[in-house]
Amino acid sequence: MKNLNKNIVAGIAIAAVFVAAGCTKRSELVPEAPSKFTPDVTLTSPVAFANALNALNASVRFEFFGDSAPLLTESLFTDAAVEGTTDKTTPAQNLNASITPTANLDSDDFNKIARYWYAWYNGIKDANVIISRIDNATWPTPAARNQTLATAYFHRAYRYYRLVHEFGDVPLVLKEEKQINNGYFSTQRIVILRKMKEDLDFAVANLNDSNPKGTVSKGAAAHLLAKVDLALGLFDEAIAACNVAINGPYKLMTGRFGVNGADATKNVIWDLHRPENKAAGANTEALYVVLDRENLEGATPNGSQVMRNCCPMWHNGTILTPGLRKPGMSDAITAETPLTLLYGRGIGRLRGTPYATKYIWTDNTDLRHAPGNWINMTDLVYNNPGLKSGTNADPNWYGKKLEQYTADNVASRFVNGPRDTIRAWFSWPHYKVFIGSSQFASDKNWSPPRGTNTDWYVFRLAETYLLRAEAYVWKGQTSLAMADLNQVRVRAQAQLLTDAGSVNIGTILDERQRELYWEEPRKTELTRMAYIFAQTGIPAYNGKTYNIATFSTNNFMYDRVMEKNDFYKNPNVVTNSGNRYTISPYHVLWPIPQREIDLNITGRINQNKGYAGAELNVAPLDKIVQ
16 A cells, blocks of 8 residues: 555654644655654653644544545535536546546545545554554553543544445554555454454543543544444444433533624524634534644645535526526626625535435424525525626626526526536535635635635534434334434424334434535445445335345445435436436445555455456455454
C-alpha cells in the first residue's frame, strides 16, 4: 500500500513536529522528517503524546471539507444523492463504467475512493505509533496513560470501522511499522471488527466526558462501539453502548442557544448547526466534533466548500422567466437581491434525490424542512438586473419568486426546457450548508461565496438515539425503537410516530436522512446494514432475505438504492455530457485501488468481487497475525 509502504517512522514525525515546530499543516511537511524528530526522541512526554493525538483529531476532518469533499463520494453510492456535475464525462455517475480498480479514484472530477484508503491507513499508522510507544513517557498517573491509549484506540477503530464497510476485508495492521513492508494480507472483516470492539471496550472504560471539544470523549467512544456492536450483530451490547452516551451528561438540544439564539425568526434546528455553536460549551449534544477555524493553525485552506458542493447551480443560465423566457438569475453579489450571499454560489455536485428532498418530508411541522431552514427553488426570485430593461428585459417577472418547474410545463415555459434541471433545480437544507453570512463577503472563501472554515459534527447524540432505535428494530422491539425515533422527531417538532408495527430499517434510514445530512457516511452505514441482513438472515422490509455467500450479487444496499434513487432506477436520465446513472450490486464495496495491490508484491490484498482481479484472491486471514 502506497502510504503504508513509505518510511513509517517519518510518518509519525508529522505528529512529532507539532511539538518541535508548532506546525499543524500536514500538507507543508516534507516526506522525510529530520532525524531529531523521530518518535524515539519526541514521543517521550505526555505533552508530546497529546500533540500527536491532536494530529489524529485534525486528520478526521478531511472527509467533510474542501471542493468535492470525500463525503460526496460516500453519498453518491446511496439512496439519497448522485453526482450532479453534468458538463463533464468524468464524474462518478455511470458507476458501472467509472468505478474500477485502475480508474482515477482520487480526483475532484472523478471520486475520492482512494483518498479514503490513504487517509484511513495514514491515521492507522499514526495511531499504531502512539499505541506502540505508550510506555516511552513517564505518566503522572495510570489513568493519564490509559486515557491516551484509549484515544489512540478510538482513532484506529474509527478508521477500521470505515475501511471494512467501504472496502470489506482489508489488511489489519496493529503495530508500528519501522521498515518497508510489502507483504500484507487481507483479514476477514469480522476479525477486524472483533479486535476493534475489544479496543473500544477499553476506550469506553478509560475515557471521560470532561474533555475539551474537538477531542475524543467517552460518549464518542461509546457511540462508535455501538456501531461496531451492530456490525457484529451484538444488538444488546449495542444498546448498552448507546446507553453510556444517552445516560451520560449529553442531552439533545431542545432550547434556543448560542449565536442567533435571541433571533425570533430562527429556531433550535438553525442554532444547532451554526458554525459558532457546534463546539460551544452550551451544546450538550455534540459527542465529537472536528475543529476547523480560520484563526487556527492548520485550518483547511479552502474551508468547508459545502455551499459550493451541495447547493444547486441556479445561476448557470438554465432558469428563464416564464413570460418572455429571458435569463432570470444573477450570481452577482452586487445584485439588488444578492442570492449568492443569501444562499451561496453552488455548483450542484451533491444532487439530492427526490427521495431525500421530497418523498420523506411527509408533514409540514418538521423544523428541518420548515421555511427558512429548508430552501425550495420557488423561494428564490428572478433577480437578474437585465430583466429590468434592454434586450433581455422581462420586467414583469423581476423580483418575483421562481415559478415551479414541472415536467408538464417545461415545453411551454422554457426554451427547450430547463437545460440542466439535474444540476440547477433541487431543494436543499439551508440550515446545514449555509456556512457564513453576508458579513463574510470579503473572506477568501466568499469570492464567490462557497463556504468557509467551520467546526463540524462527527458524532452527535441524535444519531445515538437512532442507533439504539436500529438495535431495537433488529431485536423486533419496535415500540422501543419508535420511542427513540420520537426523541429526535419531537425536537424537530415533527409529527410523532404512533404505529410501532410499521417501524422497520427503512424507517430508521428515513430518519437518518432527515437528521444527518452531510454528517453520516451513508454508504458506510448502508453497507453495514446490508452485512447485518446477510449475516443474520433477518428478512428485510422488502420481503427479501440475504446471505454472505452472494453478498456481491444480492444485497440490501443495492436493493435500497434501486428502490429509492430515481436517477439509478430510471435509465432515461441523461446528463448534458451524455452520462447515464448506473449502479450494480457489487458496488456495496468499493474497489481496492489496483496500485495498492501491485505494490504489495510478497503478500496478497484481495480485490472485491465484481472488479477485475478478484479471480486472483486467496482466502483472507481468519485470525490476527502480527
